Amino acid sequence: xxxxxxxxxxxxxxxxxxxxxxxxxRKFQRIFKWAYEHSKFHRAIYDRASxxxxxxxxxxxxxxIPTVEKSMMRDVQRKDPFPYGDALCVPxxxxxxxxxxxxxxxxxxxxxxxxxxxxxxxxxxxxxxWAQGYRPSDRVFIPFGYNVFVAFWAGHYAAEKIGCxxxxxxxxxxxxxxxxxxxxxxxxxxxxxxYVLGMADTAMNKLGIxxxxxxxxxxxxxxxxxxxxxxxxxxxxxxxxxxxxxHAGATEIGAWSYECEAQPGGMHxxxxxxxxxxxxxxxxxxxxxxxxxxxxxITALDRQAQPCVRxxxxxxxxxxxxxxxxxxxxRLIKGGVVGRADDITKVKGVLLAPSAIEEAVRGVGGLGDExxxxxxxxxxxxxxxxxxxxxxxxxxxxxxxxxxxVNQLRIKTNLGYNIELHDYGALPRYEVKxxxxxxxxxxx
Amino acid sequence: xxxxxxxxxxxxxxxxxKRVAGEVENAGREIPAVVRNVKRIxxxxxxxxxxxxxxxxxxxxxx
Numbered sequence: 001x002x003x004x005x006x007x008x009x010x011x012x013x014x015x016x017x018x019x020x021x022x023x024x025x026r027k028f029q030r031i032f033k034w035a036y037e038h039s040k041f042h043r044a045i046y047d048r049a050s051x052x053x054x055x056x057x058x059x060x061x062x063x064x065i066p067t068v069e070k071s072m073m074r075d076v077q078r079k080d081p082f083p084y085g086d087a088l089c090v091p092x093x094x095x096x097x098x099x100x101x102x103x104x105x106x107x108x109x110x111x112x113x114x115x116x117x118x119x120x121x122x123x124x125x126x127x128x129x130w131a132q133g134y135r136p137s138d139r140v141f142i143p144f145g146y147n148v149f150v151a152f153w154a155g156h157y158a159a160e161k162i163g164c165x166x167x168x169x170x171x172x173x174x175x176x177x178x179x180x181x182x183x184x185x186x187x188x189x190x191x192x193x194x195y196v197l198g199m200a201d202t203a204m205n206k207l208g209i210x211x212x213x214x215x216x217x218x219x220x221x222x223x224x225x226x227x228x229x230x231x232x233x234x235x236x237x238x239x240x241x242x243x244x245x246x247h248a249g250a251t252e253i254g255a256w257s258y259e260c261e262a263q264p265g266g267m268h269x270x271x272x273x274x275x276x277x278x279x280x281x282x283x284x285x286x287x288x289x290x291x292x293x294x295x296x297x298i299t300a301l302d303r304q305a306q307p308c309v310r311x312x313x314x315x316x317x318x319x320x321x322x323x324x325x326x327x328x329x330x331r332l333i334k335g336g337v338v339g340r341a342d343d344i345t346k347v348k349g350v351l352l353a354p355s356a357i358e359e360a361v362r363g364v365g366g367l368g369d370e371x372x373x374x375x376x377x378x379x380x381x382x383x384x385x386x387x388x389x390x391x392x393x394x395x396x397x398x399x400x401x402x403x404x405x406v407n408q409l410r411i412k413t414n415l416g417y418n419i420e421l422h423d424y425g426a427l428p429r430y431e432v433k434x435x436x437x438x439x440x441x442x443x444x
Numbered sequence: 445x446x447x448x449x450x451x452x453x454x455x456x457x458x459x460x461x462k463r464v465a466g467e468v469e470n471a472g473r474e475i476p477a478v479v480r481n482v483k484r485i486x487x488x489x490x491x492x493x494x495x496x497x498x499x500x501x502x503x504x505x506x507x
Binding site for chain 1: 494495502
């Protein structure tokens with residue numbers, strides 16, 4: 001039976017690595033030529049570097065091609081052909097989908113896709129969902145405000161494509177969404193980690209419904225790193241009695257990575273559809289070996305309207321030395337996306353990744369899921385204030401909870417914190433990407 | 445153990461579908477319902493090329 005098949009496409013997912021590299025080179029040559037010939041934006045970058053499609057004969061040649069940054073995309077947009085500018089590779093009439101980035105790191109970037117690109121998005125997600133155990137017998141509830149952000153749009157189309165029944169959770173509020181999940185006996189969900197935890201909290205504390213009784217057996221996360229942070233994943237899995245899977249994607253890239261059912265502590269890179277390179281953040285030196293973190297430079301090998309060629313994603317990743325027990329030959333990135341080059345900030349002279357704080361907070365039993373980090377200065381000294389919520393069942397144990405948190409933070413971040421314990425429910429709740437890290441030093 | 449498939453045959457049939465879809469589009473090029481539906485079919489055929497045809501050539505090479 002088709003549903004018993006382990007892989008969405010065994011031809012690609014079990015291809016030996018040297019064949020994968022051969023495939024990537026051929027496809028890179030094709031997309032590079034496409035971008036060079038159809039986009040004034042890309043052509044200008046490559047002309048400045050004196051590189052033509054004929055120069056690309058090996059992976060080493062690829063590494064000599066200049067990278068593209070999000071800020072460069074911003075600069076060419078909001079001009080003709082409006083609003084995409086010179087990065088567009090097809091006539092405007094061919095564009096069938098508009099999306100934009102969330103603007104977390106600045107002015108949003110617009111993303112054009114043709115219908116073929118949109119099929120490709122769904123294809124990327126089909127690899128993800130099949131690997132995470134989605135099958136035609138699933139009823140998938142998507143509690144997402146369908147809008148200009150790509151988020152779970154492609155997950156919706158992919159779930160349809162692989163044969164699931166999809167329930168769009170659109171403009172319903174959290175309470176109505178939970179009741180709909182209960183009414184329809186949904187078996188799967190897609191949401192940000194923040195919202196997965198928020199829904200569980202609402203179900204339990206506002207509706208008196210234990211989310212573990214709802215029958216949801218798998219949840220796919222996106223938008224935040226939480227599903228790859230062990231303590232956050234554990235909280236979600238315990239709250240829902242479901243397997244929680246991570247995936248990584250971005251509006252201007254595509255859905256490039258996914259955790260499989262084996263949950264090996266990392267995510268597979270879809271190396272048939274994307275070329276991922278890791279480079280040293282400081283020197284730009286290429287990192288081929290496992291175990292060394294660097295930032296990701298990525299190429300979407302089949303995207304047409306607005307190609308993504310050697311895009312500097314700023315995501316911090318590292319290759320995992322171990323193969324996955326699932327049998328896929330697509331390599332793993334250890335621990336998923338562990339941070340962003342522009343998120344990792346120096347505090348008190350120490351590099352601090354916000355995900356390390358999350359791992360500490362979510363690893364302390366008496367604390368709620370929400371937290372907020374504020375970095376400011378007292379005189380010339382950096383100060384980190386961490387606001388957390390005490391769970392009602394931990395009242396009276398404030399000191400031991402706080403001590404436990406201080407220890408975890410010391411171990412995971414090597415920094416000291418000014419900790420504020422707040423009442424449960426006092427901190428802001430988020431439905432999509434949470435903004436929990438505030439660096440006020442930049443205002444000084 | 446990788447499963448065995450007749451890649452050449454699959455690729456050939458995919459190219460044939462592409463050719464036939466193109467012919468349908470030509471034959472009905474004044475009919476929006478034909479042209480736009482063929483456009484969608486072509487996008488799906490492209491996904492078959494990504495999944496089969498692109499790798500078919502790679503599997504033929506011996507290195």
